[in-house]
Each structure stands twice: as C-alpha cells, then as structure tokens.
Amino acid sequence: DIELNTFGFTPTGIPTQSGVTNPYVYNGLSCNTYYDWYVRAICGAGDTSVWAGQSSFYTDCGPITAPFSDAFDMVTAPSLSHCWSKIIRSCGSYARVESSTYGVHSAPNCMKMYKYCATDTLLLITPELSDLASQNNQIRFYAKGENAGFNIVVGTMSDPTDVTTFTPYQIIPITTGYEAYKVVF
Numbered sequence: 001d002i003e004l005n006t007f008g009f010t011p012t013g014i015p016t017q018s019g020v021t022n023p024y025v026y027n028g029l030s031c032n033t034y035y036d037w038y039v040r041a042i043c044g045a046g047d048t049s050v051w052a053g054q055s056s057f058y059t060d061c062g063p064i065t066a067p068f069s070d071a072f073d074m075v076t077a078p079s080l081s082h083c084w085s086k087i088i089r090s091c092g093s094y095a096r097v098e099s100s101t102y103g104v105h106s107a108p109n110c111m112k113m114y115k116y117c118a119t120d121t122l123l124l125i126t127p128e129l130s131d132l133a134s135q136n137n138q139i140r141f142y143a144k145g146e147n148a149g150f151n152i153v154v155g156t157m158s159d160p161t162d163v164t165t166f167t168p169y170q171i172i173p174i175t176t177g178y179e180a181y182k183v184v185f
Helices: none
Strands: 002-005 034-039 042-044 052-058 086-089 096-100 110-114 120-124 138-143 150-157 165-174 178-185
Touching: 086 096, 096 120, 110 120, 165 178
Parallel strands: none
Antiparallel strands: 002 034, 034 052, 086 120, 096 110, 138 178, 150 165
C-alpha cells in the first residue's frame, strides 16, 4: 500500500494506492511538485506491516506559465530553488552562482554571482517558461555590483545545459547600490 500526497500532509493511514507491486509507477502526479509518501507491506488477508516513511521527492520540472515569482527564500543557502540551474565556466575554482544570506536586498536570501576571472561565464537559468513567446512577459529583479562596470546579460536559451544556445536579449549595466531592473520580452 502507498499513501502519497503533497509535501507536509498529515497521513491518514488510508492508502491512496493499494495492492501495488514493486516497482510501481504512480501516475497522475503534477510537474514541479514536492510529494511525501509512506508505504506498508500487505503480508496476507487483514495482515499489514506498520507504515514506513515519510519519504519525499520532487517531480520533474515542467514549463512554468506567468505569473511566476521566486525570491530564493524557500531554500537553504547556497542552494538554488527547485527547477533553477546554473552554468559556471571559470579559469579558477572560486566563481559562484548560489543563494546567500549575506548582503540581501530582502531577507532572508538573495542570489550571488561571483566572477573569479574577467573571462568567466556565469549563467543563472530560470525554469522553462511556457509562454515567453506571447510577448506579454517581463522579468523584474533587484541587483547591485560590488564594482562599477558590472553588467548582467538577460537572454534566452533553447537548451539550459548548453551555454552555446544562449541568445542575449538585453545588457544591463549594474550600479554599486541595489536598484530595480525590468526587462520586457
């Protein structure tokens, strides 16, 4: 027997799937959702084991439709939010793309991108957006640079694992104090 529901649910002891075999494919789950599950063995008619669990998992990320918001506050630094990814190409081992609790604009977290060498490439990649082509979307964020002359390049990617598919859309010069930025697609 399996009892499964979204993360943090209170188990009822009533199976959501009963009499399944191992392995079992659970159909009908939502994309980009955190689930908890419990399992018990059926030893015979009227004879079951105690429930084992709780175990948790995320389902695969699917495309996200606007409006969508993420302040990176639901993760423990230096983790990224679920479905976000990063690419770091650096001449050294000190380049970073990670959440942080230091120097935040709004507590508790922010994203930090630290270049080690001038030639470093750092990419922070959002989840796939399903309606970007509608041209009714925008990205808004607060940013600051530690030094003058820092730029953020906002763009799109056809393959979030391949930096060569990045297409720049807008270059934004960043100041040394937090400012609000908006890019309309």
